[in-house]
Amino acid sequence: MKMARVTSITERQKHDNHRIDFLNGYLFDNMIDGILITDDRGSVIYINDAYEKIFSVSNIAILNRSIFEVKNDEVIINGFKTQKKIIGRLNCSTGRITINIAISPIYKDKKFKGVIGIYRENKLKSNEVEKVESSFEKNLKAERCINLNCCFENIITDSHIMKSTLLIAQKASMVSSTVLIRGESGTGKGMVAKAIHDSSNRKEAPFIKVNCGAIPPTLLESELFGHEQGSFTGAIKKKIGKFEQANGGTILLDEIGDMPMEMQVKLLRIIQEKEFQRVGGNETIRCDVRILAATNKNLEEQVEKGRFREDLYYRLNVIPVQLPSLRDRKEDIPILCRYFIQKLNKKIGGKIKGLADEVQEAFYHYDWPGNVRELENLMERLIVLSEEEIIQLHEIPTYISQVYNTTIVNSMSVGLSTLRNIPTLEEYEKEIIKVALQRFKSFNAAGKALGVTHKTIAAKARKYNIVEKREG
Numbered sequence: 001m002k003m004a005r006v007t008s009i010t011e012r013q014k015h016d017n018h019r020i021d022f023l024n025g026y027l028f029d030n031m032i033d034g035i036l037i038t039d040d041r042g043s044v045i046y047i048n049d050a051y052e053k054i055f056s057v058s059n060i061a062i063l064n065r066s067i068f069e070v071k072n073d074e075v076i077i078n079g080f081k082t083q084k085k086i087i088g089r090l091n092c093s094t095g096r097i098t099i100n101i102a103i104s105p106i107y108k109d110k111k112f113k114g115v116i117g118i119y120r121e122n123k124l125k126s127n128e129v130e131k132v133e134s135s136f137e138k139n140l141k142a143e144r145c146i147n148l149n150c151c152f153e154n155i156i157t158d159s160h161i162m163k164s165t166l167l168i169a170q171k172a173s174m175v176s177s178t179v180l181i182r183g184e185s186g187t188g189k190g191m192v193a194k195a196i197h198d199s200s201n202r203k204e205a206p207f208i209k210v211n212c213g214a215i216p217p218t219l220l221e222s223e224l225f226g227h228e229q230g231s232f233t234g235a236i237k238k239k240i241g242k243f244e245q246a247n248g249g250t251i252l253l254d255e256i257g258d259m260p261m262e263m264q265v266k267l268l269r270i271i272q273e274k275e276f277q278r279v280g281g282n283e284t285i286r287c288d289v290r291i292l293a294a295t296n297k298n299l300e301e302q303v304e305k306g307r308f309r310e311d312l313y314y315r316l317n318v319i320p321v322q323l324p325s326l327r328d329r330k331e332d333i334p335i336l337c338r339y340f341i342q343k344l345n346k347k348i349g350g351k352i353k354g355l356a357d358e359v360q361e362a363f364y365h366y367d368w369p370g371n372v373r374e375l376e377n378l379m380e381r382l383i384v385l386s387e388e389e390i391i392q393l394h395e396i397p398t399y400i401s402q403v404y405n406t407t408i409v410n411s412m413s414v415g416l417s418t419l420r421n422i423p424t425l426e427e428y429e430k431e432i433i434k435v436a437l438q439r440f441k442s443f444n445a446a447g448k449a450l451g452v453t454h455k456t457i458a459a460k461a462r463k464y465n466i467v468e469k470r471e472g
């Protein structure tokens with residue numbers, strides 16, 4: 001009898017640990033190709049010996065540095081930004097050696113975890129030197145092909161996933177199908193709905209937004225479909241509902257997941273038959289309204305629990321548009337900050353020029369549960385209250401700066417544990433002082449960050465030739 005192979009959990013764990021060992025060290029050590037691996041923020045977490053040789057760099061100088069600051073390797077930067085497989089070529093200064101590069105994104109549980117770059121030296125014969133052409137250019141062109149029209153220009157993003165999502169929204173604007181826009185609160189669902197309307201041939205007609213969660217269930221029907229005079233206590237005058245107001249245009253049913261069951265039946269009817277009656281009225285009113293719905297709820301779960309009609313769910317979910325949360329597109333944080341600084345400086349007469357490096361780091365590590373709205377509100381508060389032109393770490397709320405402080409300590413120990421050759425204490429001291437001086441720009445501030453006096457920093461900076469020794 002054939003025995004099935006069963007891998008127990010503990011065995012599997014052993015496998016996993018083994019794999020991690022591989023990744024942390026020896027798998028790539030003896031390869032001919034240079035290898036560089038980054039984490040999801042673009043910090044270098046691994047380079048092998050071949051990489052050190054090809055680029056004449058030491059791992060101590062490059063580990064934990066951002067690929068944006070380490071070296072001008074546009075191929076990996078482009079691979080990181082687009083989170084796509086990219087091949088390219090770098091020319092060395094002699095022109096006789098090129099380096100073929102293949103960058104691949106690393107995903108775990110559908111989440112972007114960083115990139116791995118493979119670098120292979122390619123010695124050219126002299127007649128080949130002229131022919132070298134970088135496929136990086138081609139990739140850039142492909143990237144530019146993601147063309148969004150001006151209706152989407154207020155939706156600021158650098159993220160490839162977000163741009164692809166907006167492209168779906170733009171395509172949806174060309175038809176009248178129902179669109180279900182999903183995403184956590186503050187991810188921009190309202191903005192996307194407006195852009196779909198503005199980009200459609202209904203743009204001259206009204207765009208009407210109804211927050212289904214904010215209106216008491218008893219009033220929602222009259223809000224949506226209107227009522228006749230005297231149809232219920234308080235119905236003093238005839239009222240035109242939102243659907244009639246939106247005739248020829250678009251209606252956004254925001255927080256659709258909170259719509260009461262009775263209203264869901266009525267909504268289904270209007271989607272199917274395109275007609276309704278006002279509350280207390282007999283007249284059948286036909287209207288031509290494009291329906292967009294938005295929610296931050298898990299509608300599938302609501303359907304399973306019997307809180308949302310399955311037939312309505314399918315009617316609404318004809319074109320799904322899923323907006324990623326800000327923590328899943330952290331590459332958007334810098335561009336959003338720049339955008340909000342510019343916009344809010346104008347609005348409230350602020351003079352902020354930017355964010356200190358540590359603030360940017362802190363923003364990067366924070367989870368932003370309120371997404372872009374939370375970031376925008378915080379930027380407004382900082383612009384109003386900040387004493388400096390560059391917003392400093394001590395000015396941001398402690399729940400965000402704390403995240404930064406713990407991450408720095410953690411990343412230092414992770415970085416050290418991945419080093420193959422442990423640096424001497426002196427080498428380590430030299431590097432950390434260099435980093436602190438680059439970041440804080442003065443002996444005083446660097447000393448404060450490292451917990452020593454400015455005199456100690458100054459003396460050590462001279463000892464390690466980080467700054468020039470004074471004569472005499």
Ligand SMILES: Nc1ncnc2c1ncn2[C@@H]1O[C@H](COP(=O)(O)OP(=O)(O)OP(=O)(O)O)[C@@H](O)[C@H]1O
Nearest residue numbers: 154155156184185186187188189190191296372373
């Ligand atoms: N990509 C973006 N670029 C610029 N501003 C943005 C972006 N995304 C969101 N915002 C801003 O964030 C705020 C929230 O956006 P919006 O109301 O569209 O989010 P939402 O997902 O509909 O939120 P909710 O579910 O709470 O209604 C708005 O002030 C909007 O201007």
